[in-house]
Amino acid sequence: MEITTTILLWAFGLAVxxxxxxxxxxxxxxxxxxxxxxxxxxxxxxxxxxxxxLAILGVxxxxxxxxxxxxxxxxxxxxxxxxxxxxxxWPRYILGGILFGIGMTLGSGCGNKTLIRMGGGNIKSLFVxxxxxIMAYLMIxxxxxYTAFLSWMEPAFIDLSSYDIDNQGLGSxxxxxISSDPQQTTIIVAAVLGGxxxxxxxxxxxxRGNFDNILGGLVVGAVVVGAWWVTTGILGQTLLEExxxxxxxxxxxxxxxxxxxxxxxxxxxWTELGFDKNMLTFALVAGFGVVIGSLLYxxxxxxxxxxxxxxxxxxxxHIIGGLLMGIGGVLAMGCTIGQGVTGASTLAMGxxxxxxxxxxxxxxxxxxxxxxxxxxxEASFAKALVASLADMHLLPNSLRKLDKV
Numbered sequence: 001m002e003i004t005t006t007i008l009l010w011a012f013g014l015a016v017x018x019x020x021x022x023x024x025x026x027x028x029x030x031x032x033x034x035x036x037x038x039x040x041x042x043x044x045x046x047x048x049x050x051x052x053x054l055a056i057l058g059v060x061x062x063x064x065x066x067x068x069x070x071x072x073x074x075x076x077x078x079x080x081x082x083x084x085x086x087x088x089x090w091p092r093y094i095l096g097g098i099l100f101g102i103g104m105t106l107g108s109g110c111g112n113k114t115l116i117r118m119g120g121g122n123i124k125s126l127f128v129x130x131x132x133x134i135m136a137y138l139m140i141x142x143x144x145x146y147t148a149f150l151s152w153m154e155p156a157f158i159d160l161s162s163y164d165i166d167n168q169g170l171g172s173x174x175x176x177x178i179s180s181d182p183q184q185t186t187i188i189v190a191a192v193l194g195g196x197x198x199x200x201x202x203x204x205x206x207x208r209g210n211f212d213n214i215l216g217g218l219v220v221g222a223v224v225v226g227a228w229w230v231t232t233g234i235l236g237q238t239l240l241e242e243x244x245x246x247x248x249x250x251x252x253x254x255x256x257x258x259x260x261x262x263x264x265x266x267x268x269x270w271t272e273l274g275f276d277k278n279m280l281t282f283a284l285v286a287g288f289g290v291v292i293g294s295l296l297y298x299x300x301x302x303x304x305x306x307x308x309x310x311x312x313x314x315x316x317x318h319i320i321g322g323l324l325m326g327i328g329g330v331l332a333m334g335c336t337i338g339q340g341v342t343g344a345s346t347l348a349m350g351x352x353x354x355x356x357x358x359x360x361x362x363x364x365x366x367x368x369x370x371x372x373x374x375x376x377x378e379a380s381f382a383k384a385l386v387a388s389l390a391d392m393h394l395l396p397n398s399l400r401k402l403d404k405v
Contacts, residue, residue: 003235003238003239003242004239004250004253006235007230007231007235007236007239007282008280008282008285010226010227010230010235011227011230011282011285011286011289012285012286012288012289012292013289014223014226014227014230014258014286014289015223015258015285015286015287015288015289015290015292015293016289016290016292016293016296017219017223017293018112018219018220018223018258018289018290018293019115019116019119019289019290019291019292019293019294019295019296019297020293020294020296020297021215021216021219021220021293021297022112022113022116022216022219022220022290022293022294023116023119023120023293023294023297023298024212024215024216024297024301025047025212025213025215025216025219026044026212026216027044027047027048027216027217027219027220028044028109028110028113029044029048029104029110029112029113029336029337029340029358030104030105030108030109030110030113030336030362031044031109031113032044032045032047032048033045033101033105033359033362033363033366034362034366036363037363037366037367038366038370041206042204042206042207043204043206043207043210043213044213044216046200046201046204046207046213046217047201047207047213047214047216047217048217048220048336048340048341049197049200049201049217050197050198050201050202050207050213050214050217050218050221051216051217051218051220051221051224051341052197052221052340052341052344052345052355053193053194053195053196053197053198053200053201053221054194054198054217054218054221054222054225055194055220055221055224055225055341055342055344055345056190056193056194056197056344056345056347057190057191057194057195057198058221058222058224058225058228058345059190059225059228059345059346060186060187060190060191060194061225062225062228062229062232062233063187064187067229067233068228068229068232068233069232069233069237069255070084070228070232070255070346071084072232072236072237072240072254072255073232073255073346074086074166074167077254078240078254078255079254079255079256080252080253080254080255080256080282080283081256081259081333081334083168083333083334083342083343083346083348083350083351084167084168084169084346084348085167085168086159086160086161086165086166086167086168087157087158087159087160087168088157088158088159088160088168088349088350089153089154089157089333089350090156090157090158090350090353091153091156091157092149092150092153092331092332092333093332093333093339093350093353093354093357094353094354094357095149095153095328095331095332095357096327096328096329096330096331096332096333096354096357097328097332097339097353097354097355097356097357097358097360097361098328098357098358098360098361099324099325099327099328099331099332099361100261100324100325100328100329100332100335100336100357100358100361101328101357101358101359101360101361101362101363101364101365102321102324102328102361102362102364102365103320103321103322103323103324103325103326103327103328104321104325104335104336104358104362105321105361105362105365105366105369106317106318106320106321106324106365107128107131107132107317107318107320107321107322107324107325108124108128108318108321109125109128110260110325110335110336110337111132111259111260111261111263111264111325111329111335111336111337111338112258112260112290112335112336112337114128114129114132114260114322115129115260115263115287115290115291115294116290116291116294117294117307118291118294119290119291119292119293119294119295119296119297119298120294120295120298120303120304120305121298121304121305121306121307122305122306122307123306123307123308124307124308124309124314124315124318127315127318127319127322128318128319128321128322128325129264129322130264130322131318131319131320131321131322131323131325131326132261132264132265132322132323132325132326132329133264133265133267133268133326134268134323134326135265135322135323135324135325135326135327135330136261136262136264136265136268136326136329136330137264137265137268137269137326138326139265139326139327139330139331140262140265140266140269140330141265141269145330145331149331160173163176164176166182167348168348168349168350169186169346169347169348169349170186170189170193170347170348170349171183171185171186171187171188171189171190171347172185172186173349174189186347189347190347193347201217220337220341221341223258224257224258224337224341224342224345225257225345227256227257227258227282227286227342228255228257228342228345231254231255231256231257231282232255236254236255239253240253240254248278249278250277250278250280250281251266251269251278251279251281252266252281252282252283253281253282256282256283256342257342257345258286258337258338258341258342259283259329259334259335259337259338259339259342260283260286260287260290260329260335260337260338261325261326261329261330261334261335261338262281262283262284262329262330262338263281263283263284263286263287263288264287264326265326265330266279266281266283266284266287267284267287270284328361332354332357332358333350333354334351334354335358336355336358339351339354339355339358340354340355340358363392364385364388364389364392367384367387367388367391367392368381368384368385368388370405371383371384371387371388371402371405372384374405375402378402379402383400383401383402384402386399386400386401386402387400387401387402387404390404391404
């Protein structure tokens with residue numbers, strides 16, 4: 001139990017740093033998409049990508065120095081979630097990512113941003129977190145996920161092991177096609193991809209000249225790597241070994257890093273079970289840590305502000321957003337941080353597919369909202385959708401009923 005406590009303290013400490021710096025630098029993945037869509041500013045998007053590149057190189061470094069065993073991330077028995085599973089569940093990554101992207105736009109931020117807003121005094125985020133938690137609970141602890149989604153998706157899943165591919169990591173998949181060593185290929189792919197992502201971020205003078213964007217990306221990438229070191233290194237490996245001898249295995253232990261949809265579902269389950277110590281998970285403790293870190297920054301900077309809903313419409317929009325994030329985040333096996341940085345650091349194909357789907361779902365929702373705001377009653381949902389898809393070059397302009405804005 002001492003090892004479990006140590007790991008949870010690491011989770012809390014790293015999350016406090018994450019919450020503090022994310023609040024200070026306004027690191028926001030929804031904001032990143034919004035900046036690109038609405039004003040053409042790529043600064044915060046580059047910060048997100050910068051974090052991704054650093055996390056990829058960091059995980060590569062842990063493996064080269066034998067400080068982690070990332071093979072643990074490929075199994076349901078040793079990982080939470082198993083990003084590198086050989087079962088490439090592409091429909092859940094796409095649909096889950098799109099639903100999450102829509103939800104985070106309606107809910108004014110992803111799961112991580114919701115926790116950060118809570119620490120800053122935003123009461124709206126409490127309701128969003130509860131909505132996320134309800135659906136995350138249903139998706140994780142009941143048959144809702146299988147009945148509503150997986151039952152009809154599973155036939156389309158691709159079992160890579162049937163093609164003699166061990167896992168869905170880009171290195172393993174590429175190695176299969178070029179008949180090279182999977183481990184060496186993974187190192188090369190990580191070095192090249194991680195380097196290119198960082199280079200893309202640094203190519204922008206606006207990004208290089210914005211200390212907060214650099215700091216935010218640096219810290220997010222670093223804490224994700226730190227969590228991998230804790231849960232896949234000696235501590236994590238020892239805990240998994242000891243768990244085999246426990247009468248009751250603690251819930252959701254194993255190789256993992258930061259993800260911010262699970263905590264809300266775990267919170268409801270933890271409360272339901274009378275605060276059972278076995279339900280005090282890495283994700284749940286990390287969620288608490290982000291709120292505390294954000295609160296500390298808000299108090300130190302004197303930016304703590306109580307915020308409330310502007311109207312009933314605002315209330316219901318945020319609740320719908322939270323419900324969609326709860327469904328989409330669990331279905332896609334992660335959120336903007338959980339898949340967009342944590343999952344991507346493992347080079348899992350599903351993580352990159354989820355990242356693209358989240359950005360698409362969010363950008364499309366923003367465009368629809370913009371058309372409806374500009375054209376008001378003239379812009380039905382269908383007209384706004386067609387115009388938005390035309391803007392994104394997914395439909396021909398001849399089909400649009402609304403002029404481009």
